[in-house]
Amino acid sequence: KKIAIFASGTGSNFQAIVDAIKAGCLQMEVALLVCDKPEALVIEKAENENIKTFVINPKEYETKASFEQKINSVLLENGVDLIVLAGYMRLIGSTLLTAYKNKIINIHPSLLPSFPGKDAIGQAFRAGVKITGVTIHYVDEGMDTGPIIAQRALELSGEELLSEVEQKIHEIEHVFYPEVLQKCFVEKN
Numbered sequence: 325k326k327i328a329i330f331a332s333g334t335g336s337n338f339q340a341i342v343d344a345i346k347a348g349c350l351q352m353e354v355a356l357l358v359c360d361k362p363e364a365l366v367i368e369k370a371e372n373e374n375i376k377t378f379v380i381n382p383k384e385y386e387t388k389a390s391f392e393q394k395i396n397s398v399l400l401e402n403g404v405d406l407i408v409l410a411g412y413m414r415l416i417g418s419t420l421l422t423a424y425k426n427k428i429i430n431i432h433p434s435l436l437p438s439f440p441g442k443d444a445i446g447q448a449f450r451a452g453v454k455i456t457g458v459t460i461h462y463v464d465e466g467m468d469t470g471p472i473i474a475q476r477a478l479e480l481s482g483e484e485l486l487s488e489v490e491q492k493i494h495e496i497e498h499v500f501y502p503e504v505l506q507k508c509f510v511e512k513n
């Protein structure tokens with residue numbers, strides 16, 4: 325399976341997926357990183373791993389459709405069959421949703437449908453929930469609303485600092501995302 329990872333930020337999940345592939349735990353190939361932020365740290369990570377990077381500035385496109393058509397043409401050129409979002413801070417539009425129907429997945433740092441959107445870890449922390457976690461789901465036109473593929477829970481005592489909760493959530497993500505990709509998108513096919 326050839327995947328494109330879409331990311332806008334640090335890229336720790338990008339790195340975890342690449343590391344799982346290198347360790348032989350995940351039988352996929354990262355054909356491409358797609359990044360919408362030229363200054364994002366994830367770009368450097370891709371360069372260090374010799375992974376092809378496509379940086380695209382949405383401001384240079386008049387419409388979401390033309391922006392996504394450009395991305396789609398690069399995905400097709402690279403033989404991408406699955407899109408893996410990892411901290412991509414932009415809603416996917418109908419162009420890519422149609423071209424990659426049921427082939428776009430996302431990871432979200434809460435137990436959806438609780439706490440969609442930005443700063444999910446902070447939202448859950450401030451709500452004082454005693455169970456939170458990580459969700460992997462198919463992407464639809466909404467914000468973190470698509471069908472759920474897998475979830476992993478994290479219990480909180482209420483004594484943790486926000487930074488500790490963030491660290492625990494990210495640790496789960498980095499193990500869970502490669503695991504679910506392998507189980508649901510390699511072994512099932």
Ligand code: GRF
Nearest residue numbers: 333334335336337411431433
């Ligand atoms: C992760 O917490 C992911 O769940 C969310 O955005 C964050 C991306 O972090 N969608 P990173 O760029 O992979 O380090």
